[in-house]
Amino acid sequence: MSSADQDTISKAPTGLLMSNYFTIKNPTNNSSDSSFRFKSNSAFISNNNKVLVLAHGTSTNSADNTAAGSGWPFPIYPAVTDKTGSYGAAWSNLDTAYFKAGKPQTLSAWLSFGSGESSETVNGQGMALVLQNNQDGSTEMGAGQEGLGVYGYDKTTNKGLSTSLATPEAVAKTAVQNSIALEFDTQKQDSASAIYPPIMYSIDALYSYYSANTFDTKSISVPAPAGFPDDTVLGAAGSYGHIALTYPSDPATYYPLSIDNTSFYNSLDKGYSMFHIHRQQGADLSDSTDAEGNKVAWHHLTFRWMPSADLKTATISYSFNDRDPDGSINNRDNRIDDNITVDMAQLGNITSDSKIYWGFTGANNNINKNVASKLVSVESIPDLVxxxxxxxxxxxxxxxxxxxxxxxxxxxxxxxxxxxxxxxxxxxxxxxxxxxxxxxxxxxxxxxxxxxxxxxxxxxxxxxxxxxxxxxxxxxxxxxxxxxxxxxxxxxxxxxxxxxxxxxxxxxxxxxxxxxxxxxxxxxxxxxxxxxxxxxxxxxxxxxxxxxxYKKDWTLNLTNPMTDPVTLIYQQDDATLNLSTKLNYTGKTSPQFTANDPIHYQISVGNHNLTYNTTVSANSDTLSDVIPLRTVIEKAGLDFWSLFPNNETQKVTISAIDNDGVTSNTTTYNIQVEPNHLLELNADEALQFQSINYLSLKEYIHRANNYDVSVTSYRNPWMLQVSASELTNGDSKFNGVIVNKNASTTTILTNNPAIIASDNKSYDTETTTSISKLNKWTTDSGLLLRNYGLSSSKKYSGTLTWTIMDYDNSL
Missing domain, CATH: 2.60.40.740 (Immunoglobulin-like)
Structure with a gap:
């Protein structure tokens, strides 16, 4: 490995121990076709056990070369060497790092592609994060070069002036089967680019076999295959890289095009391009430089998998460059976030408990001898933690x-x-x-x-x-x-x-x-x-x-201009609690308050801390505001009247903070909660009448005590009703009734409820009314006992029932 690659590995963000979670094996799913030359796996784990090295340098494994054709005295055809470049794959160990397809999963990793420098070939080809469902997925791999270790070999056969392509099914068969890939392609293979000519991988006595090297050739006229997600297009673009989701083993992914490579091989006029899903052409996958001029070689990826309940689709969401190498969150312009709905059938037969392989594949080109290694440092394993x-x-x-x-x-x-x-x-x-x-x-x-x-x-x-x-x-x-x-x-x-x-x-x-x-x-x-x-x-x-x-050398003063206490009528219809405030400064030059500056009020009531924000309407030396406290309280989801109980005084404290962070003093508002209306009745415990001789024929028997009834009201007109039961002593009944007597009428109360007093006035203060005074009871008026005739000589008793009610025309 180059010293630059070793330096990048040594500066990798902290990762897990790769050997605990990943397996690297040579592929066994390769085509039996001799022209398929991707027989090896260049991947390995770095010596610090923290980095997966997927591809390094430009070297081709000897297993990928072809021998010269035998013949005397000269070979019939030459050997083909050093064409496949470096490519590799590292797959999860299903014992320690499996991925349950039927359950939400998250993984995160750091990716490094190379510097880019003056050409994207320095950091080409790229890598892919791949999900795959195969019996022995640890030996799955696709083609290198433009195949990124995951895609199929786009076999193009050339004989003289004729060109033929392998079928899409044959190309797809050489890819990682039953797979979904998120590619990070650092080099666009476009037939219109002279930088990326076709690559001959093999030759025999009759034919030469190429990759047209055109997987990223764009064509806007070709529609997306049926069943592919929205925003699927043929080909890709983007200097120094693009990101896209793909279906590597689906034949529909590979589309044959007529190409123009006349500058190199006049007869190679056909090639395959690939359908890219949710292509992100603005992804700069090359190294960058931070504000201090330091090289930033690592890009963070957070990948999330959310399957549907029926396991027919899944949502893949990913965030690229969502963190800086020091671990801090990045919300700047070079971040990419996307959500893609994919067809889970691409993974083959899936149940909720299916354990599938996940891993990384990567490839280098062999155009630039300084091409950078493709590196991965994994920091979280799906479903492990x-x-x-x-x-x-x-x-x-x-x-x-x-x-x-x-x-x-x-x-x-x-x-x-x-x-x-x-x-x-x-x-x-x-x-x-x-x-x-x-x-x-x-x-x-x-x-x-x-x-x-x-x-x-x-x-x-x-x-x-x-x-x-x-x-x-x-x-x-x-x-x-x-x-x-x-x-x-x-x-x-x-x-x-x-x-x-x-x-x-x-x-x-x-x-x-x-x-x-x-x-x-x-x-x-x-x-x-x-x-x-x-x-x-x-x-x-x-x-x-x-x-x-910065520290301010002035103070902010808050005063309460309202009369203390502030009266609040309990549960009054449409009640508000608007608190006036007055602010001014000491030691600040004009304008003291500037138009459009925010003022932040902090409010404490009960055990709750609330806020209210307002804006200065115009330049002024003094600022007067009104805080709609009831609105503030209810917007905070609190019950207003539970904070202001009936017949209690509640303290509200307020302070203000200006646009410069200067905090005022705290001022207090005493909120006196008064009843909305009040109606109370008090009656003396016993009403006694005078004793008489049982032979007495006296019509009215007077009260023997100073009996009275009182009504206390507040904002509540009222009426008073009373009724009496019969007076009895065991089985004996008094031959008479209780009445209410005044100068003009006498009303029987026994077994007959009757209104005997009322007041249609609403008082703003609590008012207590004596019924005996209101009705001007005398010895001969008020509650009396009317005698109808002879009764047994006994002590009789009964019950008075008093009822207070709203006045007929009251609330």
Missing amino acids: NASIDTTVTDTTKNKVMFDDPDGGTGDTTDRKVASGDKMQLDYKLTYEDGREDWKNIAAKIILPKNITYDTADGNIGTIKYENGKTEPIPASALSTASDGLQTINYTFLQNLGNISATSKIADIIINGTAVNETDADIKVNDQPAIFTGSNNIESTSTPRFTVL
């Missing part, structure tokens, strides 16, 4: 959470501005989702963002909180500082994560600190990577970027 990381940075002073989207989305919409002096919390949440093994021996390498002073007063730089309730301190001794000021935590977890032998599926790493900026300008803090390397799985993430604002 499925894990994820959610990373956030929280400004706990402002309750502002900032995060990055690991799947390439837009992430959060937070403004990502924090003030110097704000309390900060870094949170790395590792979640084991499922798998055949626990995530074992996890070693964390966390590079901390700058411009945060981290808390180590207790001797620890952070804490790991496990799902099982246990905590694990990360000692400050795990922290080191580089010459450029970057701080790195290197720490190995004491617990594995999982549900097999491990007792926790989640580990939450929490690191606290304080944002600091002592300069007179805002500081943009770069994202920093974190890599969590287990013996059987590797995951990486990065912190979001944010800005620490």
Whole structure:
């Protein structure tokens, strides 16, 4: 291998031990046709056991050469040597790295293709990630060169001035059978390009046998085969590479075209192109250079498989260049994300438990002697350990959470501005989702963002909180500082994560600190990577970027211009709670508030922290706002009236933060919740009447005590009803009834409910009314006992039933 390749391997991102999961064997599925020259496998595992070397250099294995035709004194035809180039395949070991086709799967790896330099031939041909379902898939392989180790041999037979092509079925038969491939093609084989002439692989006394070398020849007039996914086109393009999905063993993938190679072989006028699915022509698969001028040779790939319930189709989603080599998330322009629905029948007969092979194939050209090796470093194995990381940075002073989207989305919409002096919390949440093994021996390498002073007063730089309730301190001794000021935590977890032998599926790493900026300008803090390397799985993430604002020498003042307390009528129809605020500055030059600047209010009510954002409408020295608190509360999914109970006073505290991160004082609003309306009845415990002689013929018997009934109302007109039961003593009944008597009428109350008092007024304060006073009870009026005649001499008793109700015309 070249020194450049060795350097690339030595700088590969951390990968798993390849020998634990991959098998490399010579192919046995080769065609019996002697013109098929791809008999060997150039792949091997690097000496550090971390990299698959699929193809290296331009050398052709001797098994792929042909001998000269015998004849005397000169051979009938010459030997054909050094044409196949280097090509190879590495397949998963079905005991340790199988792929269940009927279950969602994820794998991730780092790919390296070469520098490109002045020509794409320096990093051609390319490689492919392949899924295949064959009885002994470890010995499957296709053709090299444009075949990338996975596609068929496009045998073109030439005799004199005539050219004939192998059938599409014959080409497909020499590919990896029952397969689906995601190709990363670093060199386009187009018949219109003079750089890539046909390649003669064999010759005999009658014929010469070629690859037309035209798999990427484009033709927009040829329709896609029936049953192929949407966005399928013939051929490909793209300088320094393209990405596409293909069906290698489907004859419909290979399409014969008339070609123009008159510059080389006048009679070679036919060749095969290939149908490419979801072709990404903008994929730059060559090495790049980072902001510091360092060579970046490795490209990250995350590949996901989601089968349908009926196992007829599957969705393949992939993200290319989704991470930088240090493990940080990349959401920049050179990232590619795609989702493709594929036909699972391409894998042959599949059940939900089918274990299929997956692996990588690759090939080099033999045009450029400096062609780079095709390299793969795998960091996660399908279904072995499925894990994820959610990373956030929280400004706990402002309750502002900032995060990055690991799947390439837009992430959060937070403004990502924090003030110097704000309390900060870094949170790395590792979640084991499922798998055949626990995530074992996890070693964390966390590079901390700058411009945060981290808390180590207790001797620890952070804490790991496990799902099982246990905590694990990360000692400050795990922290080191580089010459450029970057701080790195290197720490190995004491617990594995999982549900097999491990007792926790989640580990939450929490690191606290304080944002600091002592300069007179805002500081943009770069994202920093974190890599969590287990013996059987590797995951990486990065912190979001944010800005620490420079310290301001002015203050923001918030006042409450409202009358204290603020009255709120409990459950009043269409009730609102609009709180007025007034803001001004001390020590800031005009304009103090600038049009369109955001103002962020932090609100605390009960045990809930809420926010409200507004925008300055025009330049001003003083800013007055109204916070629609009920709307804010209900948008947060909270029940408004549960926060403001009847007949209680609730405190609401508010502070404001301006566009520069300056935080105001906190001001308090006392919200006095008053009843919507009130109606209460109180009656004395006993009504007693005077004693009389049983022979008495007195018509009305007066009350013997000062009996009274009172009604308390608030915003509620009312009516009072009363009824009386008969007066009895055992089986004896009093010969008379209880009545309500006034100057004009007498109303019998015994067994006859009657309204005896009312008030149609609504009072804004609680008002208590005495019925005896309202009705002007005297000795001869009010509740009396009417005597109808003789009764046995006994003590009689009964029951008065009082009922208070809304007035007829009230609410």
